[in-house]
Amino acid sequence: MAYESLRKVLRLLEAFRAGDRLLGVNELAARTGLDASAVSRIARLLETDGYLERDAATKRYRLGLKVYQLGVLYLSDHSAFGRLNTALDEIALRTGHTAYFGVLEGRQMVFLATRQGSGPLQVVVTPGERIWAHATAAGKALLARLSDAELRRVLGARLPGYTRDTVRRLPALLRELATTRRRGYAVMRGEWAPGVAAVGAAVDVKLGARPVAISVGLPTFEATPEVVESLGQSLLKTVEALATWAKGSSSA
Secondary structure, eight states: OHHHHHHHHHHHHHTOOTTOOOBOHHHHHHHHOOOHHHHHHHHHHHHHTTSEEEOTTTOOEEEOHHHHHHHHHHHHTOHHHHHHHHHHHHHHHHHSSEEEEEEEETTEEEEEEEEOOSSSSOOOOOTTOEEEGGGSHHHHHHHTTSOHHHHHHHHOSBOOOSSTTSOOBHHHHHHHHHHHHHHSOEEEESSSSTTEEEEEEEEEEEETTEEEEEEEEEEGGGOOHHHHHHHHHHHHHHHHHHHHHHHHHHHO
């Protein structure tokens, strides 16, 4: 019984997504499958302990300071987080495009940090955002490190999609991942959002037990073959530098 109550609390916290401002009791009930009275009761307890905050005017909820503090503690325990952020600064400055990194969790990428580029049109990736891995360049770069047998077990035969360009059949994805392995970086064109392209590469660095990938996002009309190749080679140099840093850090 105690475990089931805990699961309800966790479901409520996990109902908040990147980009959410405030959520009401009915919205939280719809996302969690809990009845509104249970949501109201749990939310009040979480508010009391600082894990949720309630807007005084609308009576709707947002995540509280305690959640942020836990996130900071998690990240501060991983020295790689700071080095990866430095790499984002360098990539955004060098390319003028949005740079971001994330970790693979199951079938999804969870993006942890982003840097906006200097161009007039920028891809927006929100830290904390979850996206199906096969629809992102960073995700495909990490999936390419799995064997075909592992991919069949993890992904299944049919893949969820965002746009008409999202790869939804496993055989087609396997062919693309074979190309990714050969060239060392992955490419996404309009598979997550229309008009958005990205180039991504896996990094030999982990946050906890989770593999990391770094990516550059840009408008699709700018993603010519020459630009994609240039960004891919640039990312591979960044990945090599990060791997060298990781080896030195582990041996220090």
